[in-house]
Amino acid sequence: MPMKIDAKLGLDVFKLDKEPHIVIDTEVCNTVCTDDACLYVCPADLYERDDQGRMTVNWEGCLECGTCLICCDPRALSWKYPGGPYGVQYRMS
Amino acid sequence: MERVECIVVGGGLAGLSAAYGLAEAGVEVMVLERGDYSGAKNVTGGRLYLKPIRDIYPELWDEAPFERPVARELVTMMAEGAHTTVEIASDRFTAGAPQSYTVLRARLDQWLAEKVMEKGAMVVPNMKVDELLREDGRVIGIRAGEDEIGADVVVVAEGVLRLLSSAAGLATQPKARHHALGYKEVIELPPGVIEDRWHLNPGEGAAQLFMGECTKGMMGGAFLYTNRESISLGIVVGMEDMRRRRDGTESWQLLDEFKELPQIRPLVAGGTVAEYSAHAIPEGGISQVPRLAGDGYLVAGDAAGFCLNALVTVRGMDFAVAAGHLAAEAIKRAKAAGDFSAAGLASYEGSLRSSFVLRDLETARTIPSFMENPRLFTHYPRAVARLLESVYTVDERPQDGLVKKAWKSVRRDFLNVATVKDAWSARRI
Amino acid sequence: MDIVVCVKTNPDLEMVRVKDRVAQTEGVPYKIGDLEKNALEAAVALREAGAAAKVTALCLAEGNRKAAEDIKTALAMGADEAVVVDDPALADPDEAAVAAALAAAVKKIGACDLLLFGEGSSDNYTGQVGARVAELLGLPQIGYARKVEAADGAVRCERSMDDMIETVEAPLPAAVTVVSEINEPRIPGLMQIMKAKSKPLQVWSLADLGLEAPAPVREIVSNLAKEQDRKHIVFEGTAAEQADAFVDALTREGVLGR
Structure with a gap:
């Protein structure tokens, strides 16, 4: 059976900031966006809609690849790199 | 200041x-x-x-x-259920000063x-x-x-x-059309196992690229590089193709499905995944510099x-x-x-x-648009597999001669308007 | 008042990978221990409040070739000077050897009214070094400090105990070991990091301190955790049934209801 994506992310080091480095303007998701690309382009599977239909992102497990940002034509994401000592730290890659 | x-x-x-x-x-x-x-x-x-x-x-x-000097190069064309691999192990890749290393x-x-x-x-x-x-x-x-x-x-x-x-x-700002997502697992394997699996002399490495089924027809492919005590196994997929895809495929699943294929399973068997990573890749070529x-x-x-x-x-x-x-x-x-x-x-x-930087990018100017051709990732891997399957197949019927078998396949899959057009657009890559 | 803060650099434990039960430390960056950062922050805060004149960061290079580089973080955090005792003989010292070297270095530094430590190091956390150095130097020592104030030739600390907070005062010079509640260490900005480059940094050997290579008094036989097999028991049924079965199983194992 394939390894769960959460288990894969569990192999990486994430140093957690107190503030999210990705903020979603859900208004844009619900009015302008037509493809919900973030739901299936993210290689860490971090995006999901909550039970109220709002787009959410589990930014803590972000690999900082920026794919969601590049694929989000409606520009619903305010996306920056985590600052200071935070974010993913690869030990091999 | x-x-x-x-x-x-x-x-x-x-x-x-x-x-x-x-x-x-x-x-x-x-x-x-x-x-x-x-x-x-x-x-x-x-x-x-x-x-x-x-x-x-x-x-x-x-x-x-560095991890290993690359002594063996492999390209695998993946059709559903059939993989065709072209492989070269050349002394000239490693003689004296090796031309490339896994890292x-x-x-x-x-x-x-x-x-x-x-x-x-x-x-x-x-x-x-x-x-x-x-x-x-x-x-x-x-x-x-x-x-x-x-x-x-x-x-x-x-x-x-x-x-x-x-x-x-x-x-x-970067655009999806000009970028690919690359992601991979680093999978630990003992050096001896790596050398056995890819037919390598001690310390030498292999690089294997895959195209076709692994990206479900989307632009991109899979890659495998042997490190000293691990392999890097991953997927590259064009962002534009991926976000246009509406069949429920999620990017991260491509690698899992790839690893489960009977042709790939023996390559990763017994390995321990040690890291999972992802990065965007600029693939727009010189026009996007x-x-x-x-x-x-x-x-x-x-x-x-x-x-x-x-x-x-x-x-x-x-x-x-x-x-x-x-x-x-x-x-x-x-x-x-x-x-x-x-x-x-x-x-x-x-x-x-x-320098070679902009000269090589200039030479490859047409590659990014050439790669937007989906037949590259669907038709051709299948056609190659069909050709070789036909010449290697033996069944209860009377068999055609080798050349006739191959010719049938070539005529059907390689000699038609679309492929001639593709060949024409490929003339400068 | 002059303060000396003893800091230890150790591998960034978050970055250590374990392969076949062995910690992979190759390429793992060293950093100043968490509690030592608290101690540094406390010292710099005292200086900024006008209660101290100078803060010196003191570090042993325990076989860590880059300690002189890593200690610059302490300078960037606001220490005025740094001293590194770097000696191959300190490759794997025990707590007695560490304390002896630190005590000798503190003497050589000279002016030291308040000696600050983290309560324990981020890697081994033996919690011995602060007390040992205080003993060697004949200083009063206050442990588990969650607040440090210095005035009128004395240091007054709140100590974090299990079920109470104790306030203790000692005459200076004194040694204090701090816990993480004491403060939130600052993350130095780029300007501070650049300024740290030109702050005084001295590197001493054991010979400079008049010490000989320490004779090891302990031997590490193994530090592997005991391997334990999981029980692999899966409980079926409704949530309530599963909970009951789970409690029964824990009771059978002697984990509950002893």
Whole structure:
């Protein structure tokens, strides 16, 4: 059976900031966006809609690849790199 | 405002290469790196073509922490249920000075950063740059948190997302059409197992690329590089194709499905996944290279779009090192002339144009649009498999002769209007 | 008042990978221990409040070739000077050897009214070094400090105990070991990091301190955690049934209801 994506992310080091480095303007998701690309382009599977239909992102497990940002034509994401000592730290890659 | 002569934004291979050349020439240089160390935020597929850059900083490479010199090259065309692999093991890939090595960035970049510091440059980890400071259109320094630091020249080696240069209006924001997502697992395997599985002499490495089924017809492919005690196994998929896809396929599942294929399973059997990583890749080719130099700044590495996916060779890190070196050369000239304006730094672009960096990107100008042809990832892998399946198949019926079998297959799959058109558009790649 | 803060650099434990039960430390960056950062922050805060004149960071290079580089973080955080005792003989010292070297270095530094430590190091956390150094120097020592104030030739600390907070005062010079509640260490900005480059940093050997290579008094036989097999028991049924079965199983194992 394939390894769960959460288990894969569990192999990486994430140093957690107190503030999210990705903020979603859900208004844009619900009015302008037509493809919900973030739901299936993210290689860490971090995006999901909550039970109220709002787009959410589990930014803590972000690999900082920026794919969601590049694929989000409606520009619903305010996306920056985590600052200071935070974010993913690869030990091999 | 505190000042240094040169600030390098980004401690990857381009930034470190620039800093090495500058520090060696006694230029005061400070590298700002987001990660815990250089390499902590970087991802490679895995292979560095060393041959093009061996003569740049020749004293460096003999002690570089490479994984394995690549002695064996494999390309696998994947149709559903049938994989065709073309393989070459050539003495000339490894004789004397090997042309390419598999690498892991956490090791490689961290080592290079130490070399840069030995030359007298300052490399500051855990330091994210928040803004390129501009005055009258000229880049005059950077802001990191609350601190503003001035510089005669800023080397923008910030990586593929170009967050700073696009915010400063020096480049456009990256577009899905010109980018691919690459992601991989590093899977630990004992060295002896790696050598047995890929038929390698001790210490030697293999590079294997896959195209076809692994991306479900989307632009891209899979890759496998053998490291010393692990393999890097991953997927590259065009972002535009991926987001246009509406069949429920999620990007991260492609690798799992790939690993489960009966043809791939034995390659990873017994391995332990040790890391999972992802990165965007600039695949727009030369048409997407931004302005490379302006008043007070130069751009290098992924931020400059210096990356070339030519189907069987995938390059970027060698371009980064070369561009960093040429940036350092241009800055040294600008310093001698006391002119860090666009005119003073213009020799950078000139030397890139006469180097392999922009020449090879120019040669490959048509590849990005050629690769938008979906038949490359669907029809051709299938056609090759059908051809070989037909000549290798023996059943209860009377068999055609070998040539007749092959000819039937060639006529059906390779001689039609579409393939002739494809051949025509491929004539210049 | 002059303060000396003893800091230890150790591998960034978050970055250590374990392969076949062995910690992979190759390429793992060293950093100043968490509690030592608290101690540094406390010292710098005292100086900024006008209660101290100078803060010196003191570090042993325990076979860590880059300690002189890593200690610059302490300078960037606001220490005025740094001293590194770097000696191959300190490659794997025990707590007695560490304390002896630190005590000798503190004497050589000379002016030291308040000696600050983290309560324990981020890697081994033996919690011995602060007390040992205090003993060697004949200083009063206050442990588990969650607040440090210094005035009128005395240091007054709040100590974090299990079920109470104890306030203790000692005459200076004194040694204090701090816990994480004491403060939130600052993350130095780029300007501070650049300024740290030109602050005084001295590197001494054991010979400079008049010490000989320490004779090891302990031997590490093994530090592997005991391997334990999981029980692999899966409980079926409704949530309530599963909970009951789970409690029963824990009771059978002797984990509950002893």
